[in-house]
Amino acid sequence: MRSRLFRILLTLTNLSSRPAAFHARPQPIHTSTPLKSMPSIPFLGALFGSSSSSSKNTMTSYPDQRTPDEWRAVLSPEQFRILREKGTERPGTGKYDKHAPSSGVYTCAGCDAPLYQARHKFASGCGWPAYFDSIPGAVERHEDRAFGMVRTEIVCANCGGHLGHVFKGEGYDTPTDERHCVNSVSLTFKEEEREAGEGKKEGEGN
Numbered sequence: 664m665r666s667r668l669f670r671i672l673l674t675l676t677n678l679s680s681r682p683a684a685f686h687a688r689p690q691p692i693h694t695s696t697p698l699k700s701m702p703s704i705p706f707l708g709a710l711f712g713s714s715s716s717s718s719k720n721t722m723t724s725y726p727d728q729r730t731p732d733e734w735r736a737v738l739s740p741e742q743f744r745i746l747r748e749k750g751t752e753r754p755g756t757g758k759y760d761k762h763a764p765s766s767g768v769y770t771c772a773g774c775d776a777p778l779y780q781a782r783h784k785f786a787s788g789c790g791w792p793a794y795f796d797s798i799p800g801a802v803e804r805h806e807d808r809a810f811g812m813v814r815t816e817i818v819c820a821n822c823g824g825h826l827g828h829v830f831k832g833e834g835y836d837t838p839t840d841e842r843h844c845v846n847s848v849s850l851t852f853k854e855e856e857r858e859a860g861e862g863k864k865e866g867e868g869n
């Protein structure tokens with residue numbers, strides 16, 4: 664079958680029909696794939712559009728510069744998948760989804776930086792822990808164009824760990840009209856009030 668095709672090609676192109684020529688000269692028979700007329704816009708966006716809401720480059724300039732291998736050593740596989748590979752836990756499964764303490768702090772499950780206070784949390788009913796605000800400077804935002812959508816990703820400002828996404832203008836009865844939709848896996852709840860950024864306790868080191 665194949666040799667017959669080649670022979671036809673060779674005949675058509677007036678080349679020698681000797682077997683030697685068969686091996687010596689690869690024919691460009693696989694270039695017939697039609698060229699795509701236009702790459703899709705989301706693809707272009709992913710390549711070139713990264714600087715509308717955030718000027719920082721993802722994953723390059725965080726105080727905590729641990730490598731993937733170093734993270735793997737201290738995180739569970741599920742934590743690594745979500746924090747370092749931007750995964751998402753299934754809705755309604757997270758341990759902090761319906762968690763509603765009156766005080767305390769949610770810290771980054773990767774680097775332990777305080778991210779949210781208990782009073783920031785509200786019952787959104789969306790299946791993930793929801794916060795209307797964060798501890799000042801603790802959470803950084805990036806434009807996320809994955810899956811053909813434009814969303815705002817939120818990460819830990821100290822280690823770049825993926826937390827989830829933030830949504831605006833949904834009409835929740837909260838002071839900010841924002842919902843930080845965060846994976847429980849990305850968080851650790853601490854009962855003691857420790858307000859980083861407001862300088863309440865010092866000298867704990869790290």
Ligand SMILES: [Zn+2]
Pocket residue numbers: 771772773774775776819820821822823824
């Ligand atoms: Zn962190």
